Amino acid sequence: METLAKWKIRIKDLLDSTEYDIPVILRGWVKTRRGSKKFSFVEVNDGSTLHNIQVIADCNLPNYSDIEKLTAGCSIRVEGKLVKSPAKGQNVEVQADKISVYGWADPEKYPLQKKATSREFLRQIAHLRPRTKTFGAVFRVRNILACAVHKFFQDRGFVYVHTPIITSSDCEGGAEMFQVSTLDYDNPPVKDGIVDFSQDFFGKSAKLTVSGQLEGELFATALMDIYTFGPTFRAENSQTPRHLAEFWMVEPEMAFCDFEENIILAEDFLKYILNYVLENCEEDLLFLGKRNEVDVLKQLKKVVDSQFNKITYTEAVELLKNSGKSFEYPADWGKDLQTEHEKYLAEEKFHGPVVVTDFPKEIKAFYMRLNDDEKTMRAMDILLPGIGEIIGGSQREERLDFLQDRIKEMGFNEDDYWWYLDIRRFGTVPHAGFGVGFERVLQFVTGMSNIRDVIPFPRVPNNAEF
RNA sequence: UCCGGUGUGGCGCAGUGGCAGCGCAAACGGCUGUUAACCGUUGGGUCGUAGGUUCGAAUCCUACCACCGGAGCCA
Incomplete structure (x- = not known):
């Protein structure tokens, strides 16, 4: 069986490196670029740390005209040398020998900027935040x-x-629950004036769990000490900074x-x-x-x-x-x-x-x-x-x-x-x-x-x- | 669900009855071992939606929608 000798190098590890003048390959997303016709500073981040690594791209690189077009959000691969930085602001930087672009990010359309954006706005672009x-x-x-x-x-x-997410028991009687159903909402089967859940997928009314506790108790009385850690659902119309309709709950039971x-x-x-x-x-x-x-x-x-x-x-x-x-x-x-x-x-x-x-x-x-x-x-x-x-x-x-x-x-x-x-x-x-x-x-x-x-x-x- | 606030360019905001603006971002040019770089130029708007008042509405009124905060429910 084939195994990977070494997984990807992370920018966090490069920034922590105490070795210099070693060849490195890194991948990540451009945060910002500045520079001139002679050279560019490209700041790259790969999510492994808060900090960006500074990549220096000289105008002699064959695709320098492309590098000049790099903007926030572009994904790149950099081959180069990790060196001690001569300037203030960072200990190390990468002198690039080769930079290739995986994907561009049209700066007219890419919504993330260097400048601070509001949390409200970022929620609307939660896929990028x-x-x-x-x-x-x-x-x-x-x-x-x-x-x-x-x-x-x-x-x-x-x-x-792992306690179930779909449940037919209304655990505590209190909380509002989400209905889980495959019935045709436009034309549900009706018996005695109410929806007939006996014809539903589970043969009875089913909901999303509001707690795994009751099932947790069943396992605690067999395995002694247990815990659950999973998604939990409340259909309350709660609109506060402390409530979610879907959240994760940890529930030990001893x-x-x-x-x-x-x-x-x-x-x-x-x-x-x-x-x-x-x-x-x-x-x-x-x-x-x-x-x-x-x-x-x-x-x-x-x-x-x-x-x-x-x-x-x-x-x-x-x-x-x-x-x-x-x-x-x-x-x-x-x-x-x-x-x-x-x-x-x-x-x-x-x-x-x-x-x-x-x-x-x-x-x-x-x-x-x-x-x-x-x-x-x-x-x-x-x-x-x-x-x-x-x-x-x-x-x-x-x-x-x-x-x-x-x-x-x-x-x-x-x-x-x-x-x-x-x-x-x-x-x-x-x-x-x-x-x-x-x-x-x-x-x-x-x-x-x-x-x-x-x-x-x-x-x-x-x-x-x- | 109730109470309060907000909604203006891609983003952050100013404009409170009389020509829709600023900063950032972007495009173009310049400059620089730069680092929220800097300097110059340019483009970019149905002012949340619908209705109303007015000669004239981003601005005043009504309704609705969305978001934010407080309360309730809870973790």
């Missing part, structure tokens, strides 16, 4: 963050489970695990992945911090070194009531915490991560474990300054009769959850888990203010382009 410095950095960091997620769990013996252990794991997890990007993406983070006018490095270090503050929901409500602050919606036991409340807790009161625990059962999902007071649940939210809720988790209700009661109370049909209840019928165990919004973590890490700018192709109401 990874070529910009900012988005190149964001997506390199995204990659490292995803690596960190896997590394954390794999190092602890967790099994990565058997023989109680509420306290769950919180400790969540805290360890956040600290680990934040530290991992700190150690592996410092340059990109430094750049993003400057661009976004947020000291992300400092912010990340602060969380990594912090002890998370813990407070019960009941204590939080008291604290908010006695804060002396006038909120638009005053805190009131039994009501969900408002964004303004969460901001106060994370940003003004504790200046750091806050874990809020033991919420009233009325405002949380049916599967959470009821506390002995029968009023609150073993639920927790982790809040970060500037981002808000980044993790939501709980110990799950493992007692069959409690869970059945809860399903009835919520007005759900027990038959729909027969398999979920089976887990409690056969060798039930205490178990717990949480969900992490991957893009929200990435927002915190990069300082990007809009969540649409940390996912390659954002899906939001009114937009599924590309």
Whole structure:
């Protein structure tokens, strides 16, 4: 079998090189060209780093008239010599012996310019925006963050489970879901006045998943510790810089695990992945911090070194009531915490991560474990300054009769959850888990203010382009 | 879905009732071991869409659309 002796040389490696006067071949996209009839400076980037490499093309090159026409976006291949740069601005540069053009980019039509363009505009050309410095950095960091997620769990013996994307269970009853159907929308089969999904592809109504948690629990009660990491869908008409209709969620689920252990794991997890990007993406983070006018490095270090503050929901409500602050919606036991409340807790009161625990059962999902007071649940939210809720988790209700009661109370049909209840019928165990919004973590890490700018192709109401 | 803001050349913006402008980008020319290069010249517009007020609308009014921000829902 043939193998490649060496994969492509990356510009990052050339810029880091301590060897000079060596022959090199590089490929990439032109960022800018300047020069005269005698020579040209061509700056080339291949996405491996923020920095461009400067290529010097002498007018003696046979295709110099072509080189003079190079503009931003053109793809080229350069053969030449890596040399120490005589001028300021870079340590090394490439003296070109040969430059060939893979593809031109008509400068009249190519929308990316040297000058800064707005994030709003770049969203309209999301197919080209990874070529910009900012988005190149964001997506390199995204990659490292995803690596960190896997590394954390794999190092602890967790099994990565691929839970289904198409589901027929309305997991939590709350969230709006996307219908998955092959029925003819202009002429659907109708029975008793409503669409007859028994004639649909799956023989029943099917949706895109809003969480892999229920399926995750099934695997945790077999493989002990598992996690899912995949796309998740919400058909809510949410139009905020913190919401997407399609986003990626990390959901660990642990058997023989109680509420306290769950919180400790969540805290360890956040600290680990934040530290991992700190150690592996410092340059990109430094750049993003400057661009976004947020000291992300400092912010990340602060969380990594912090002890998370813990407070019960009941204590939080008291604290908010006695804060002396006038909120638009005053805190009131039994009501969900408002964004303004969460901001106060994370940003003004504790200046750091806050874990809020033991919420009233009325405002949380049916599967959470009821506390002995029968009023609150073993639920927790982790809040970060500037981002808000980044993790939501709980110990799950493992007692069959409690869970059945809860399903009835919520007005759900027990038959729909027969398999979920089976887990409690056969060798039930205490178990717990949480969900992490991957893009929200990435927002915190990069300082990007809009969540649409940390996912390659954002899906939001009114937009599924590309 | 509710509240607020914005929509003017490829991009960023000014113009708030009287000849549609500036910067960047682009084309052409010049100059330069340059580096957001620099200097000169040129081209580029149904002012978001539809209707209305007015002698006259980018500007005022109405509706709609899109985008941005805040709220709700949440991760």
